[in-house]
Amino acid sequence: MAQNRIDNFKVIVIGGSAGSLDVLLDITSLLPSMLKAVIIIVLHRRSDSESILEKLLSYKTQISVSEVEDKEPIRPGHIYIAPGDYHLLIENENTFSLDYSEKVSYSRPSIDVTFESAAQTFKERLLAVLLSGANADGTEGLGVVKEYGGYSIVQNPETAEVGFMPRQAINAGFADSILDGKEIAVKISELLRQ
Amino acid sequence: MLNEGDLDVLIAEVAERYGYDFSNYARASLRRRVNRLLVIDRFPSFAELLYKIKNDASYLPHLVQELTVNVTEMFRDPATFKTLREQVLPILATHPFIRIWHAGCSSGEEVYSMAILLQEANLLHKSLLYATDLNPAVIENIRKGIFPLNLMKDYSENYIEAGGRNDFSNYYTAKYNWAKFDESLKAKMIVATHNLVSDRSFNEFQLILCRNVLIYFDKVLQDKVLGLFDDSLDQLGFLVLGSKENLRFSPIAKKYTQLTNREKIWRKTG
């Protein structure tokens, strides 16, 4: 059996807003089933108590998908979703925590908050991905990811459903690589299979 | 931006000088609070903030206010209130007196929501609602019973989702930009400061609500506080946590049964 070498990227955190769902589904469906990395998804959405996102993603993969609860352990080989109306923080290498403080960029969960927190903990082992959206969220967080030596992929604003959010990050100079939605899914699955 | 060492220094200083012990708070969140404080109060660096803490006792209320998170709303998680209304209150109704503790209740939105439920179930007259928080500033608002008028539309929707059938606006009078809630709701509230880190159990309750407070604590403090609730809860009493909090990994879990697997309501059955 080919050994997964994900020492480089232990953690992948993906931030998306308006128009990012299809890309997210693509990424999920291409993930290797023997996943050793941790995948964390922060998606802007209405703060419904029920999460359809969890269900939608589960249809696409064998990997377990769940919304994070407070102080839940961070386990490799899982896909975690930031729950609606909470900020998702990384307490330490092994533990999530949640926070119900003020919205950031009109958002809770905020992508900036999770990017920043993940960067401080996972440093150069973090891969951050910023997708389609109509909001400025994510750019500041990507800056912190870069500062701590992480790698960033930003969706191509030209082909994204809503280009505003990725364009902010690119203009700020925080994109290591700019890819179309489909390419992102392929790229991530390659990185994970290397 | 402050580093981990700075945070330890601040925590030690605040504990020693003022008796507020944040050492078992969840670090990721606390670090954000302190960074935010540096920004909103325009401290050029951590050293200036520390100097302020050491030399200006009048800064303490503001410090406590900003280090903690007070965001709350009425009938937050309406489904939880609906379950309380339909499944918990009918059981509490069989008691001669009902004692309820809202631990970490912030400015009281949750307490007023509960008072409305109790009034509608015709139980308020035999209930006592203990509303506590470590922050003396936020609980002042409970005594006033005044909330921003522009939020009433959202609260009214929550109220209906929580099974409310009345016209929500019957519960308050609007004045300028404020909604003042009916005095009758307040009559059974006992408002006091109580620090879950350092204060003890002070009564026996049939229902304890502590929502979105434990998320700010580390595992050690969470377990300690859950122990305090366990000591303060009657046999067959109910414990309500926030929608993303769970009893599952705590030492007291084995004594408790979750009421429905969707709501964070447990009954002390063991």
Ligand SMILES: C[S@@+](CC[C@H](N)C(=O)[O-])C[C@H]1O[C@@H](n2cnc3c(N)ncnc32)[C@H](O)[C@@H]1O
């Ligand atoms: C986010 S609010 C929760 C309000 C309400 N229960 C809700 O869920 O909407 C958190 C509250 O916990 C309080 N708190 C924080 N640490 C505390 C402690 N050690 N003891 C008591 N209250 C505390 C804060 O002052 C704040 O008002």
